[in-house]
Amino acid sequence: MTEHLKIKVDAGVMEITWNRPDKKNALTNDMYRGAAEALEKASADKSIRVVLLTSEGDSFTAGNDLSVFAAANAGTSNEAPQGNRWITTISKFDKPLVAGVRGVAIGVGMTMLLHCDLVYVANDAKLSVPFVNLALVPEAASSILLPQRIGYARAFAMFALGEPITGAQAQHDGIANVCLPADEVIPAAREAAKKLAQRPLGALMATKALMRPPQVMLDQIKTESVYFADRLRSAEAAEAFAAFREKRKPDFSKV
Amino acid sequence: MTEHLKIKVDAGVMEITWNRPDKKNALTNDMYRGAAEALEKASADKSIRVVLLTSEGDSFTAGNDLSVFAAANAGTSNEAPQGNRWITTISKFDKPLVAGVRGVAIGVGMTMLLHCDLVYVANDAKLSVPFVNLALVPEAASSILLPQRIGYARAFAMFALGEPITGAQAQHDGIANVCLPADEVIPAAREAAKKLAQRPLGALMATKALMRPPQVMLDQIKTESVYFADRLRSAEAAEAFAAFREKRKPDFSKV
Amino acid sequence: MTEHLKIKVDAGVMEITWNRPDKKNALTNDMYRGAAEALEKASADKSIRVVLLTSEGDSFTAGNDLSVFAAANAGTSNEAPQGNRWITTISKFDKPLVAGVRGVAIGVGMTMLLHCDLVYVANDAKLSVPFVNLALVPEAASSILLPQRIGYARAFAMFALGEPITGAQAQHDGIANVCLPADEVIPAAREAAKKLAQRPLGALMATKALMRPPQVMLDQIKTESVYFADRLRSAEAAEAFAAFREKRKPDFSKV
Numbered sequence: 001m002t003e004h005l006k007i008k009v010d011a012g013v014m015e016i017t018w019n020r021p022d023k024k025n026a027l028t029n030d031m032y033r034g035a036a037e038a039l040e041k042a043s044a045d046k047s048i049r050v051v052l053l054t055s056e057g058d059s060f061t062a063g064n065d066l067s068v069f070a071a072a073n074a075g076t077s078n079e080a081p082q083g084n085r086w087i088t089t090i091s092k093f094d095k096p097l098v099a100g101v102r103g104v105a106i107g108v109g110m111t112m113l114l115h116c117d118l119v120y121v122a123n124d125a126k127l128s129v130p131f132v133n134l135a136l137v138p139e140a141a142s143s144i145l146l147p148q149r150i151g152y153a154r155a156f157a158m159f160a161l162g163e164p165i166t167g168a169q170a171q172h173d174g175i176a177n178v179c180l181p182a183d184e185v186i187p188a189a190r191e192a193a194k195k196l197a198q199r200p201l202g203a204l205m206a207t208k209a210l211m212r213p214p215q216v217m218l219d220q221i222k223t224e225s226v227y228f229a230d231r232l233r234s235a236e237a238a239e240a241f242a243a244f245r246e247k248r249k250p251d252f253s254k255v
Numbered sequence: 256m257t258e259h260l261k262i263k264v265d266a267g268v269m270e271i272t273w274n275r276p277d278k279k280n281a282l283t284n285d286m287y288r289g290a291a292e293a294l295e296k297a298s299a300d301k302s303i304r305v306v307l308l309t310s311e312g313d314s315f316t317a318g319n320d321l322s323v324f325a326a327a328n329a330g331t332s333n334e335a336p337q338g339n340r341w342i343t344t345i346s347k348f349d350k351p352l353v354a355g356v357r358g359v360a361i362g363v364g365m366t367m368l369l370h371c372d373l374v375y376v377a378n379d380a381k382l383s384v385p386f387v388n389l390a391l392v393p394e395a396a397s398s399i400l401l402p403q404r405i406g407y408a409r410a411f412a413m414f415a416l417g418e419p420i421t422g423a424q425a426q427h428d429g430i431a432n433v434c435l436p437a438d439e440v441i442p443a444a445r446e447a448a449k450k451l452a453q454r455p456l457g458a459l460m461a462t463k464a465l466m467r468p469p470q471v472m473l474d475q476i477k478t479e480s481v482y483f484a485d486r487l488r489s490a491e492a493a494e495a496f497a498a499f500r501e502k503r504k505p506d507f508s509k510v
Numbered sequence: 511m512t513e514h515l516k517i518k519v520d521a522g523v524m525e526i527t528w529n530r531p532d533k534k535n536a537l538t539n540d541m542y543r544g545a546a547e548a549l550e551k552a553s554a555d556k557s558i559r560v561v562l563l564t565s566e567g568d569s570f571t572a573g574n575d576l577s578v579f580a581a582a583n584a585g586t587s588n589e590a591p592q593g594n595r596w597i598t599t600i601s602k603f604d605k606p607l608v609a610g611v612r613g614v615a616i617g618v619g620m621t622m623l624l625h626c627d628l629v630y631v632a633n634d635a636k637l638s639v640p641f642v643n644l645a646l647v648p649e650a651a652s653s654i655l656l657p658q659r660i661g662y663a664r665a666f667a668m669f670a671l672g673e674p675i676t677g678a679q680a681q682h683d684g685i686a687n688v689c690l691p692a693d694e695v696i697p698a699a700r701e702a703a704k705k706l707a708q709r710p711l712g713a714l715m716a717t718k719a720l721m722r723p724p725q726v727m728l729d730q731i732k733t734e735s736v737y738f739a740d741r742l743r744s745a746e747a748a749e750a751f752a753a754f755r756e757k758r759k760p761d762f763s764k765v
């Protein structure tokens with residue numbers, strides 16, 4: 001188990017905490033794998049009734065660690081884009097999942113929230129899905145989940161322009177349930193998780209199963225993966241990663 | 256015909272009124288059957304162009320009369336959960352349907368609003384879908400219609416926590432079209448029904464048919480029914496009904 | 511090429527401008543055909559990265575020129591309702607499409623916005639879909655796109671009552687991204703189009719393809735067309751067009 005993930009269980013609630021605060025909790029393969037295994041355990045273990053997802057430090061997560069993307073683009077790795085296991089596991093997770101989000105939630109850090117059942121955010125959190133900045137495409141079924149949640153035009157703007165929205169805006173748009181001052185977010189999310197843990201788990205699981213049958217999302221994730229893999233190796237992505245490394249503005253006009 | 260339902264027709268508008276105000280218009284099998292038959296008549300009768308759904312007293316309806324659920328849970332009835340005929344009939348109803356809602360709209364009282372075309376609510380109405388309180392699951396296709404209407408996270412909160420929203424919130428979220436002071440709701444809904452009755456009925460019906468083909472909802476209602484029947488006989492539901500009878504807080508931790 | 515359409519290309523942005531301001535830019539077959547051909551050209555031409563859709567004069571467009579509908583209703587034309595080519599072309603258009611909307615956007619003028627990726631509107635723009643006023647039905651897949659965007663009840667009200675919403679309301683409801691004073695709309699939309707043109711086109715196109723696969727919309731357009739053709743020849747439509755010609759209130763109670 002990686003030190004970059006903390007997992008504890010208390011009174012029926014499993015708390016999974018991103019714990020790489022010096023890197024804004026950017027997600028590594030070890031963190032993805034550990035979190036996916038924790039969800040699988042939570043699903044199988046009758047004593048665990050709810051999972052709470054949160055973070056150490058001032059960020060929720062900056063998303064996928066860019067070194068993984070860059071390696072795939074450079075051809076120095078033959079791995080499929082990592083995080084897929086996490087994404088499919090969270091899509092299928094069958095018990096209530098609560099998130100407490102402060103600071104930035106970027107890329108998969110934002111799209112995983114679309115798979116949570118209750119979302120608590122800091123008023124000044126910053127949520128963004130800047131896949132297009134890197135010449136990539138949305139993942140985690142967010143290409144259908146985000147338009148469903150906030151309407152096509154707003155979703156297109158978030159994807160195409162890559163600009164963040166605040167937690168307050170996310171609450172207004174229905175991405176989050178509740179927005180609060182940053183220091184109240186984790187306690188409130190923990191309280192909500194405890195409350196859910198006292199409710200009838202069978203009824204909650206059946207309700208979730210009726211509301212979000214996983215197959216539609218898993219199919220979309222598969223489709224997105226094809227585009228994503230193709231994009232990772234594109235000339236546009238090469239330009240995006242080069243510009244990132246060289247700390248300059250990318251120029252997509254020639255590629 | 257039960258005395259707990261009033262039905263009148265005026266100028267092309269059929270008005271169906273829940274009329275069991277001393278029981279907050281809790282719905283009995285007679286009321287479901289009478290209302291379903293009225294909708295069937297309205298569909299078949301060319302002179303009826305619009306249906307208005309409203310209530311006597313200070314509540315819209317407290318939802319399914321709990322004695323029906325309790326009997327099914329206790330095994331003293333072999334009937335499928337009643338209300339199914341009403342739910343399928345309202346899902347398929349092919350003419351414009353307007354609702355005027357004051358006071359509480361609980362359970363099916365709220366979910367039937369998702370099948371209405373125009374909804375007028377009192378600012379201080381209280382809408383809730385507390386199926387999980389009884390260890391049950393959403394019905395009337397609300398497991399897909401409510402997330403479509405207000406987004407997944409808000410819908411999960413309404414179902415999982417069972418907390419009411421006000422009429423004003425319902426209007427804000429797009430569940431209702433208009434919110435008003437309670438004493439203005441029925442007159443305004445009646446006015447809207449009259450206005451619709453003067454519009455081209457064939458065009459309204461064709462528009463409704465294009466916007467909401469019933470089959471998707473009927474399929475979901477069938478799926479929900481399987482879960483619902485299973486839930487009604489669950490140990491969780493037994494605990495919920497026992498706690499209700501004994502006026503105590505249910506304890507789901509052991510079941 | 512008709513004089514009622516202006517098309518220019520600058521820095522990767524094709525600007526298509528409705529240019530029949532003395533008729534509130536009501537759309538003729540020549541305008542539909544010209545705009546559809548322009549989109550096809552934009553799709554095929556690598557140097558064009560974004561399309562901006564806007565208008566001369568104080569209206570976006572009053573929608574389909576009514577003479578076309580009236581001819582079809584009178585049986586003096588055997589043409590299918592025109593605009594279908596435009597509608598299918600805009601549904602399938604695979605590059606970013608930005609709209610700048612001032613004044614009225616009626617009927618297809620409003621429904622085409624549901625196919626745009628970024629929409630800028632004047633605060634006091636007036637958007638309406640009054641197909642039912644003419645005893646017709648929604649088109650351009652708006653019978654599914656509008657409910658998806660603003661919820662079923664609000665969409666039904668817009669279709670059934672034919673009443674306009676303002677640009678500010680459209681922004682609030684997620685139909686538009688940004689609302690502004692009228693004189694700032696076109697410059698802001700043009701700026702957004704330029705900004706999109708500097709982003710990685712392949713990534714934008716792949717994102718759009720994932721978010722809105724055209725087939726669902728094309729299927730719905732086909733279904734709507736069947737209803738639409740039937741409606742155009744209905745007695746209700748005859749009454750609506752007669753009342754329009756005779757400048758009187760239609761009476762649908764007898765037809």
